[in-house]
Amino acid sequence: MTxxxxxxxxxxxxxxxxxxALLAAAGFRAAPGVLIDPLHEEFGWSRATIGTAVSVNLVLYGLFSPFAAALMERFGVRRVAATALFVVALGAGGTVFMDATWQLILCWGVLVGVGTGSMAMSFAATIAARWFVRSRGTVTGVLTAAGATGQLIFLPVVAALAVSDGWRTASLVIAIAALAVIPVVLLVIRDRPEDVGTTAYGADPDAPAAAAPAGRTAGRALSVLRSAARQKTFWLLAVGFAICGATTNGLVSTHFIPAAHDHGMPQTTAASLLALVGLFDVVGTIASGWLTDRVDPRLLLGAYYALRGISLALLPQLLSGSVQPSMWAFIIFYGLDWVATVPPTVALCVRQFGDSGPIVFGWVFAFHQLGAAFAAFGAGAVRDHFGDYAVAWYVAAGLALIASVASISVTRSGKRAVVPVT
Incomplete structure (x- = not known):
């Protein structure tokens, strides 16, 4: 009987x-742009001081990702995700009681940075790698898009609450939302298919279950890095993703609004255009995941970065005091391309590094955030020195073309590079 x-x-x-869960974790990442002015007005803290907390958040968001992936191997996805959501809620709720800048850095920078870093792209990569063989790229795209979707949902809510009821109410709503998702994680998510007597979606039912790696969490993350760093594939992916971060979060997300304003565009108009990038990001990432299941991910990355470079080279000619059709075209394309790079990058990490792929991707993602931090500073320095952003756009265009070449240069072999467990 079957x-x-x-x-x-x-x-x-x-x-x-x-x-x-990723929707909830994205909530507080939507808050900084809305809460900076209220915090400045109430406490008199400089924007540089508030920006320090944001910088700590960004760095920890990127650097904690590989360790979070190792924690998921050691303690399980469900426990780590639930704990991360609690830490996000603790950081968001803790801001309500702060009255000193060190408390802002602790709550907004450290706690929220670690919490959201634990629920970052390595979490999506782990879920997709463990639970899916078929449709893995599509699922990676959908989970990656959850971050953009969460910001689209929370940003107008946080902004409205900050205006009508104050920034403390907005922070509490985010904290409550994160806490509300914890029961969903604990009741639904399981660490591995074999825990519930099944196999990954699309896997061979007779295939042996993968053994959970043992060892110290920090040691596991670092040993994976040491082994992966000996291979050219890792550095090609890391360089490409660093440039990805530089040309998205670091450059466009941070400097598009002031650059457009330099050309006479109202800041509110520029901000609305940037919000549309987030909207098209959802569509582009899901579509990229679907394509990753069907097309060589190396070629996808090469195309994404090359087209991004061309669009950045054209941007200085598109900026003006009003929104022309050419600018609409740029916004739509850049939105579609924004994190379309994630599904093929995850696919290559899993293909090349096997069960260690999610941790390897966590380290690759750390380079993404470092690239973003460098570009955020560098573009500002360019603006101060030259009086406009043109050089920054052209340099970014050249870097994107380098990322395209690096991506195509990744070995085509589907053989997994063995990363020892220590």
Missing amino acids: TRSPRVHRAWFIAAAAFV
Whole structure:
């Protein structure tokens, strides 16, 4: 007698719960731009001081990602995700009681940085790698898009609450939202398919279950880095993703509004255009995931970066006091391309590094954030020195073309590079 398999595989419920968790984690990442002015007005803190907390947040968001992936191997995805959401809630709620800048850095920078870093792209990569063989790229795209979707949902809510009820109410709403998702994570998410007597979606039912790596969490993350760093593939992916961060979060996200304002465009108009980038980002990332399941991810990355470079080279000619059709075209394209690079990058990490792929991707993502931090500073220095951003756009265009070449240069072999567990 055979047992009839369920119509909907358990993996899809896991992915849905992960999507909801990522939505909540994205909430506080939508807050900085809205809360900077209220904090400045109430406490008199300089924007540079508030920006320090944001910088700490960004660095920890990137650097904690590989360690979070190792924590998921050691303690399980469910426990780490639930703990991360609690830490986000603690950081968001703790800001309500702060009256000193060190408390801002602790709550907004350290706690929220570590919490959201634990729920960053390595979390999505781990869920996709463990629970999906078929449709892995699509799922990675959907989970990656959850960050953009979360910001689209929370940003207008946080802004409205900050204006009508004050920034403390906005922070409490984010904290409550993060806490509300914890039961969903604990009840639905399971660490591995074999924990519930099934296999990954699309996997061979007779395939042996992968053994969970043992060892110290920090040691595991660092040993994976040491081994991966000996291979050219890792550095090609890391360089490409560093340039990805530089040309998105570091340059466009940080400097597009002041650059447009330099050309006479109202800041509110420029901000609305940037919000549209986030909207098209959702579509582009999901589509990229679908393509990753069907097209060589090296070629996808090469195309994404090359087209991004061309668009950045054209941007100085598109900026003006009003929004022309050419600017609409740039916004739509850049939105579609914004994090479309994530699904093929995750696919290459898993293909090349096997079960260590999520941790390797965590380190690659750390380079993404370092590239973003460098570009955020560098573009500002360019503006101060030359009086406009033109050089920054052209340099970024050249870097994007380098990323395109690096991506195509990744070995085509599907053989997994063995990363020893220590």
